[in-house]
Amino acid sequence: MQLSFLTPLFDRRGPWATVYFDPAQNDESGAKRRELSVREACRTLEDEGADAATVRAVRDALMDIGPAEDPSGRVVFAAGGEVVLSHRLSRPPQRLIAGWAPLPRLTPLLELSSQDPVCLVAYIDRTGADFERRGAAGPQDAGQVEGRQHPVHRTATADWSERHFQLKVENTWEQNAAEIAEALNTAYEESGADLVVLVGDPRERAAVHERLPEAVRQVTTETEHGARAAGSSSPALEEAVEEARRQHNRRRIEEALDRFRAGRVGVPDKPTDAVEGVPALVEAVREHRVETLLIRPDGADLARETWIGADPDQVAVRRTEARTLGENEPLPVRADDALLRAAAVTAADVLIVPPSDGDGDGTDVPTGGLGALLRWTYEPAPA
The missing domain is CATH 3.30.960.10 (eRF1 domain 1)
Incomplete structure (x- = not known):
């Protein structure tokens, strides 16, 4: 988030x-x-x-x-x-x-608050598409694109002239699909979306899907529910969009935890791109190194006392340390609140990690409930 x-x-x-x-x-x-x-x-x-x-x-x-x-x-x-x-x-x-x-x-x-990702829904037909951004602020218009309006309907005869007309229809479909894909890619970048859901006829969805850039294709799914026409929304479509967001978020959490387990400090003298524990996190946020802050709500470290100054990167484990950062009157606060303030102003992402289920499968990471993936690797200080 x-x-x-x-x-x-x-x-x-x-x-x-x-x-x-x-x-x-x-x-x-x-x-x-x-x-x-x-x-x-x-x-x-x-x-x-x-x-x-x-x-x-x-x-x-x-x-x-x-x-x-x-x-x-x-x-x-x-x-x-x-x-x-x-x-x-x-x-x-x-x-x-x-x-x-x-x-x-x-x-x-x-x-x-749902930490489901921002979703760009593309309502597609043969002539164009409407784009809708789904995020914390609710559905928002994200633009539209109109392709060629004629010819777009095929005939059922086998006459030569009609076959020629059908070929023109096919070319129109192909051209419109390319234009929709290009506009969709632009809307995806401008909206800050995390994933794309394609809505419309199966052929039209597939034609647009295959023309998207590889990076966008990897985060794009399709649903059979709904269409571009007004009044085509339905509970099934809404559930399909929400399920796509939930699945994307689950995958994202799993990938983040895999990277965290592989990258956290644990091997002496090994470069790391992940840290856990309040002291290491305080150091990382002061240096603006946090890419993604991981919070497990049942962790004991969330309520640990830290000290802050007026600036978000004035965070310290001890009061005397906060004073060395230039704050004469540091204030005691919860560690999670101090870290979240720093994450927000440095454009870091935040992921809520599901609490441990107590089955011993190792899901209770990060230790203490607070960890981070870093923007670049660093050499841990010698013990």
Whole structure:
């Protein structure tokens, strides 16, 4: 998951109020539970030292959250008497999460917001295609392309002139498929998508698929559901797109963990492109070496104390170390929050690793719950 949408949280200093809120059911008892949850969240913020203006802003924002618009709830981040960011959740929190701290509380957001990849859906027919970007902000128009409109329909006769006409139809199809593939490649690059799903007639999908650049073909799938025509959307199409996103994400996590296991420090004097543990990660984020931050939510290191300054790369394991980085008044924060802030401002990716299932299969990596794939290899320091 890319964290660029969290940028507003790092443009100003805290402290921050963070509340993960489930609006419950849309009935009388649900309304009562929502009111009680709002009171509990605000009371928690007050007990932890939040100022009255920020608590009031949070209360107003929570009261506006309802099950019809946000069935899985929202997270609200507020500071300085105003709500800075409110983000829809993909899954409701199992409990109310509220806190007042120097940094926003971010790991639950990654768990409760779908980290399924950004998907570019191409709705194709014989004359062109419409592109739609599916990401955290919901479906968004990503452009369209129109090819030649005539001739595109074949005849059923065997007359020579008709066969010639059919050849022209075939040429039109081929030309349009090439134009769609070219436009789709451009839309893929401009949209920042991670994968592509082709929707339309099997022949048209295949013609476009085979003309895509190899790098795009490798992340492209097809579905038999749906078409370009208006009103052709269906639950089956929506499920096919979501399943394509889930499978892509599973493969991505598996590949990342394979690379992590192979590359982490473990062999003396061996160059590595993966690290784990808070001290090594702190060093890596200070040097902007983190390509992908790995977080296992049940890891003990997530809550480990670290020290931060005003700048995202001012992160240290000890308070005295933070002062040597130029921060006279460092603040204690959770390790995961400090690392996520640094990852966000350095355009690092973040992957949530499934918790260990306790079957001893070695899935409980990274050790302690925090690790990273690095942007370049380095020689570990001598022991």
